[in-house]
Amino acid sequence: MFRRFRRRRLNPTLREMVQENRVRVEDFIYPLFVRSGEGIKNEVASMPDVFQMSIDAAIEECGELKKLGIYSIILFGIPALKDSVGSDALCDHGIIARAIKAIKAAHPDMFVVSDLCFCEYTDHGHCGVMNPVEQSVDNDITLQNSIAQALVHAKAGVDMIAPSGMMDGIIATLRQGLDEAGYVNLPIMSYSTKFASAYYGPFRDVAESMPSYGDRKSYQMNPANGREALHESLTDEEEGADILMVKPALAYLDVVKDIKDNTHLPLAVYNVSGEYAMLKLAGKMGLVDYDRVLMETMTSFKRAGADIIISYHAKEVARLLGR
Numbered sequence: 602m603f604r605r606f607r608r609r610r611l612n613p614t615l616r617e618m619v620q621e622n623r624v625r626v627e628d629f630i631y632p633l634f635v636r637s638g639e640g641i642k643n644e645v646a647s648m649p650d651v652f653q654m655s656i657d658a659a660i661e662e663c664g665e666l667k668k669l670g671i672y673s674i675i676l677f678g679i680p681a682l683k684d685s686v687g688s689d690a691l692c693d694h695g696i697i698a699r700a701i702k703a704i705k706a707a708h709p710d711m712f713v714v715s716d717l718c719f720c721e722y723t724d725h726g727h728c729g730v731m732n733p734v735e736q737s738v739d740n741d742i743t744l745q746n747s748i749a750q751a752l753v754h755a756k757a758g759v760d761m762i763a764p765s766g767m768m769d770g771i772i773a774t775l776r777q778g779l780d781e782a783g784y785v786n787l788p789i790m791s792y793s794t795k796f797a798s799a800y801y802g803p804f805r806d807v808a809e810s811m812p813s814y815g816d817r818k819s820y821q822m823n824p825a826n827g828r829e830a831l832h833e834s835l836t837d838e839e840e841g842a843d844i845l846m847v848k849p850a851l852a853y854l855d856v857v858k859d860i861k862d863n864t865h866l867p868l869a870v871y872n873v874s875g876e877y878a879m880l881k882l883a884g885k886m887g888l889v890d891y892d893r894v895l896m897e898t899m900t901s902f903k904r905a906g907a908d909i910i911i912s913y914h915a916k917e918v919a920r921l922l923g924r
C-alpha cells in the first residue's frame with residue numbers, strides 16, 4: 602500500500618480546487634519613478650519597460666494601471682538638485698511632494714505609498730546625513746530629518762509611508778511624529794528586514810541613487826543573517842509598524858516564512874530591480890518561458906507568506922490574470 606497523490610492531479614478542475622495559494626492583482630504595489638519636467642518617459646537600460654517619468658506622464662500611467670486593476674503605487678522621487686542633507690525631500694515643493702499632490706488630485710482612488718529615504722536626494726547617495734567621524738549615516742540626526750520628510754508626504758496627501766533607510770528607531774520615531782501632528786490614521790509600511798543586496802543594482806540606475814563612495818553595509822542587513830532578520834522585523838512590529846516587509850524577495854523566502862510565522866502583521870515582499878532584470882533578460886533571450894516563470898515566482902512569494910507584492914512585473918501579472 603502507498604499513498605496516491607497523483608489522483609488529485611489528473612483532473613484539471615480538481616487540481617484547481619485544491620490549489621493552496623493564488624496570486625491576485627489586488628496583492629500588488631507598482632513602483633513609479635518621478636522626476637521634474639514635462640512629457641518625460643525615459644526607459645532605463647538596465648530595466649526594460651521601467652521608466653523615469655515626469656509628473657504628467659505618471660498621472661497618465663496611473664490611468665493605465667487602474668484599467669489593469671492596479672490601484673496601488675509606491676513613489677520614488679528623483680530631484681533636480683541634490684545636496685548633502687537631501688533638502689528636496691524636506692520641502693513642500695520638492696519632487697515627491699508635488700508628485701503625491703498631483704497624482705492624488707488626478708486619481709483620488711489610487712492608493713499612493715511613498716518611499717521615505719534620502720539616498721535619491723543626497724549628493725553622496727547615502728540614506729541620510731553623514732557623520733564624518735563614523736564615516737557612515739548619522740542615525741539620530743537622520744531620524745529627525747525623517748520626521749520632517751514624513752510630514753511633507755503626509756501634508757501632500759499620501760496614503761501610506763514606507764521608510765526604507767534602515768535607521769534604528771525609525772518606526773517609533775515616525776509613529777510619534779505623525780501622531781503628534783494629527784496623522785494618527787496614516788499607516789506605516791516598514792522596510793523592516795532589508796538586506797545589503799547586490800540585487801538593487803538596476804534600481805540605483807533608475808533612481809540615480811548609487812552611493813558615490815562606500816556601501817550600505819553599515820545600515821542594511823547582512824544577507825547571511827536569518828535570526829537577526831526576524832529580530833529586526835519583530836522590533837518594527839513592537840515600535841508600531843502596520844505592515845512589515847522583506848527585501849529582496851527571491852533569495853530570502855526562508856526569511857519571509859520565518860517572519861510570517863512569528864508576526865500578527867501583514868507582510869510585504871519587495872521583488873527588487875535585480876530580480877526583475879534577470880528574469881526580463883532571460884525571457885528576452887528565450888532562455889525560459891517568461892510568463893510561466895513569472896507566475897511561478899509570484900506564487901512562490903504567496904506560498905512563503907507574503908500578503909503584498911511590490912513588483913515591477915505588476916502590470917504583466919495583471920494581464921496574465923486576464924485584466
Ligand code: PBG
Binds near residue numbers: 718720766805874875
Ligand atoms: C532606497 C531604496 C532602494 C530600493 C528601494 N528603496 C535602494 C537601495 O537601498 O539602494 C531598492 C529597490 C530595487 O532594487 O528595486 N533606500
Ligand code: ZN
Binds near residue numbers: 718719720727728765
Ligand atoms: Zn535609501
